Amino acid sequence: MTNDQLRDLLIKHLERIAPDISFDDIDPAADLREEYDIDSMDFMTLITALGKDLSLPMPEADYDQMRSFDDLLGYLRRHAS
């Protein structure tokens, strides 16, 4: 997947979880959960959806590498084939 495709996929899932918040309104370097006001249950839903779409395990031990939008996108880029 290209960087743009990964980015679109991530935005699509975030906007489904937080339909009231547009990607244009967030700071991609800030804490993802703060920016989208998502709780741990929403975050689990996000990781589950991304893991399914990209066939990635996305282990809990890696959650620290998924703090901001940019971090998570970078993580997907490194791990998605």
Next chain:
Amino acid sequence: MTDFVMPSLGADMEDGTLVEQIVAPGDPVHRGDIIAAVETQKGAIEIEVFEDGFLDKWLVPLGTKVPVGTPIAVIRASAEPGKPDMPQPAAPVPAPPPQEAPQPVDPVAPPATPEEPGPVPEPPPEMPPQMAQSGRQRVSPAARRRAAQTGFDLASLGTGKIISLDDIPDAKDSAQVEPLSAMRQAISAAMTRSKREIPHYYLSDTIDLTLAEDFIAAHNADQPPDARLALGVLYIRAVALAAQKYPDFNGHFEDGQFIPGKAVHLGMAINLRSGGLVAPALHDATTGDLETLMARLKDLVARVRQGRFRARELSDPTITLTSLGDRGVAGITGVIFPPQVAIVGIGTPSLQPAVIDDTVQPRRTTQITLAADHRVSDGHQGAKFLRAIIKHMQNPEQL
């Protein structure tokens, strides 16, 4: 022949609007089937039927707001349509009176009914067959939520197309100052009643989460994302088991007496993105393994966030848990949701200095509080209840 009435989904509910007729007249229904959806101050509620039989007819057109207790449909026990006391056979449908009839071309519109809940409304004329099939209004969850918040009448849009968020005027667009939303009014009514009627007392303590978090991390390490557990599921089980052991915190106080719950239906305070919160029940929270409980929790949260839950989930929680998750503050002291008699609040975990074996160590802890009804229990029992929850959290593998 039984009347199916607009249910009461809590002390604060006065009326509801029939927004979906899921079962068509003549169709069989079974106990537990969802046959209709009702719009309330809290969102769309799916309504279950409590007996086996056949749906004879709808008594209330789509979009009509009626008081709690109003018959909205007739359920009959057998397939036999023509009982002597039932004049209308199902098949030949009399032509509806012209002024109330939907246009044949555009089978829209439940007749616009005035807002004020009169006494029991006149049963409407039988719908023509094509309306019975296509008359279900299709509304996206987001649109339904906004309509509920702004008081917009969904019925005015008819049933011709799928109604999306764009079809509902935003509250901000309207010039006049918005009064309290229906959601805030419902919360206000319930919490005012609580503060007025329930003599609350409050207790608090600290939970050391080290063992619980280790247990979750170990469980989740080799699990795919959708099989992982959240810390919240341990809170749920711990509170449910403690409430089972100490029944003075689990049940309803009504008509001057306390009725203990037969099971623990744990109300989960869930915040809505659009503002406000609801606390639907996770039924029988002491049963099943943690994985099953987690799946049920995820299902409940997902449905609530879509503005969709079931009648029983709103009407029968026996105790409430409000947990701030990982992005809140240190602690929360809840307000009891009547007619319940207790609410447990759990704050956000944080690293704190703790004294263990005479040394100070950093530990992940959180605050736990109990607000309980002094008419039913007192601080001595409350402390035992709270300690039981804390103890369960120290033995996560036994949950």
